Amino acid sequence: MVAEVLEPPVQRTAAAAQTQAATYVRVRGLVKRFGNYTALGGVGIEVAEGDTLALLGPSGCGKTTTLRCIAGLETPDEGSIEIGGLPVFDSARRIDLMPEQRELGIVFQSYAVWPHMTVAENVGFPLKVRRMPKAEAASQTDEVLELVGLLPWRDSSAMLLSGGQQQRVALARALVHKPRLVLFDEPMSNLDAQLREQMRIELKLLQQRLNFTAIFVTHDQTEAFALARHVVVMNRGHIEAEGEPRGIFRRPATAFVARFFGYNVLPGKVQTVTDAGGGAHAVDIAVGDGLRLGGLYYGTAPLRAGAPAVLCVRKEQVGLTAPETAAGPRDSRQRVPAMLRASSFQGLHDEHVVIAGGIELRAIQPALEFEEGPVTMTLAREDCLIMPDALSVADQKDIA
Numbered sequence: 001m002v003a004e005v006l007e008p009p010v011q012r013t014a015a016a017a018q019t020q021a022a023t024y025v026r027v028r029g030l031v032k033r034f035g036n037y038t039a040l041g042g043v044g045i046e047v048a049e050g051d052t053l054a055l056l057g058p059s060g061c062g063k064t065t066t067l068r069c070i071a072g073l074e075t076p077d078e079g080s081i082e083i084g085g086l087p088v089f090d091s092a093r094r095i096d097l098m099p100e101q102r103e104l105g106i107v108f109q110s111y112a113v114w115p116h117m118t119v120a121e122n123v124g125f126p127l128k129v130r131r132m133p134k135a136e137a138a139s140q141t142d143e144v145l146e147l148v149g150l151l152p153w154r155d156s157s158a159m160l161l162s163g164g165q166q167q168r169v170a171l172a173r174a175l176v177h178k179p180r181l182v183l184f185d186e187p188m189s190n191l192d193a194q195l196r197e198q199m200r201i202e203l204k205l206l207q208q209r210l211n212f213t214a215i216f217v218t219h220d221q222t223e224a225f226a227l228a229r230h231v232v233v234m235n236r237g238h239i240e241a242e243g244e245p246r247g248i249f250r251r252p253a254t255a256f257v258a259r260f261f262g263y264n265v266l267p268g269k270v271q272t273v274t275d276a277g278g279g280a281h282a283v284d285i286a287v288g289d290g291l292r293l294g295g296l297y298y299g300t301a302p303l304r305a306g307a308p309a310v311l312c313v314r315k316e317q318v319g320l321t322a323p324e325t326a327a328g329p330r331d332s333r334q335r336v337p338a339m340l341r342a343s344s345f346q347g348l349h350d351e352h353v354v355i356a357g358g359i360e361l362r363a364i365q366p367a368l369e370f371e372e373g374p375v376t377m378t379l380a381r382e383d384c385l386i387m388p389d390a391l392s393v394a395d396q397k398d399i400a
């Protein structure tokens with residue numbers, strides 16, 4: 001389904017057009033309840049003009065609900081939404097514009113291509129609804145068909161297209177009326193891995209050419225990182241973390257985010273805390289069955305000896321070597337006796353399951369030259385991130 005635009009595009013003032021990277025979408029305090037269930041517990045996001053924001057999070061966290069509220073397909077209970085300087089929803093001021101008044105395009109996971117129409121009829125539909133003169137509509141349709149590589153299929157029945165081509169039709173239909181904002185809800189999850197990668201690149205190029213602002217919903221972190229300059233991680237209707245991709249990936253804000261990004265998360269108890277300079281603290285933590293490990297804490301909330309905490313470390317930062325021998329090589333990495341339980345070939349690397357101190361960890365490495373059994377696990381202190389406790393932002397809000 002595509003939100004059709006019945007009104008002419010909102011006229012932006014010259015001043016607004018000149019301001020580079022001004023905020024184009026501003027969502028504040030969005031609350032959405034379904035009966036007793038709070039699907040959104042006060043979501044706020046901002047997207048700069050021409051930018052892509054990715055909404056990332058596990059199933060049921062409220063990504064689609066957020067998008068549908070922005071599109072006007074769902075009415076929030078509280079909050080406000082501004083698009084291109086125009087308030088489109090405001091619970092306090094009783095503003096609630098119809099979807100067709102919000103000047104945006106939407107691409108959904110289900111292509112919603114009309115099978116009885118040709119490719120050009122599908123794509124040109126939003127222009128027909130807007131009563132654009134036929135010749136102008138045809139040329140605008142051809143222009144966007146060319147952009148998505150579908151011009152040779154313009155007169156084919158949409159029914160005959162492959163999944164990837166149908167997704168392009170949906171994309172072309174969302175772009176044909178030249179919206180300034182395009183919302184994507186997992187648009188690529190029905191495509192195979194190769195096609196997804198290709199579509200990602202094409203989407204970036206299209207955006208550079210057409211200069212629209214985008215909100216892209218996905219539960220695939222690779223997709224979010226590849227497409228967006230700003231990533232928002234949601235959890236149970238709350239924003240858990242946000243920032244530029246590398247930053248939020250390398251230094252996750254909470255244990256929930258770390259786990260969502262595939263970190264090993266080891267619960268434990270803080271032993272000692274010392275200032276490590278540069279805003280960091282060196283923390284010794286007891287984890288599992290008698291393991292004592294060191295890591296770095298970057299948070300500002302006080303962390304004291306005895307407090308529950310977690311140690312988070314990425315799979316590729318867990319080293320595995322042959323079992324320790326007395327004369328074994330030494331470096332500054334922490335060395336822990338462990339058991340290699342299983343290994344699986346994953347193409348570019350192998351993934352290994354190891355048990356250390358009774359805790360299961362995953363390690364990503366090139367193929368190992370040794371078999372399952374005793375190994376030495378190595379961890380650099382600077383790769384081990386310590387966080388105060390296992391609570392997420394969503395947990396804290398729920399408790400409050």
Ligand SMILES: Nc1ncnc2c1ncn2[C@@H]1O[C@H](COP(=O)(O)OP(=O)(O)OP(=O)(O)O)[C@@H](O)[C@H]1O
Binds near residue numbers: 034057058065
């Ligand atoms: N119309 C509705 N009626 C009742 N509950 C709803 C409705 N729409 C969504 N919900 C609930 O709100 C929560 C958030 O749903 P939403 O579809 O936004 O999640 P999502 O993050 O898009 O998940 P997914 O990745 O599975 O698409 C879910 O628990 C869902 O069951």
Ligand SMILES: [Mg+2]
Binds near residue numbers: 063064065
């Ligand atoms: Mg969804």
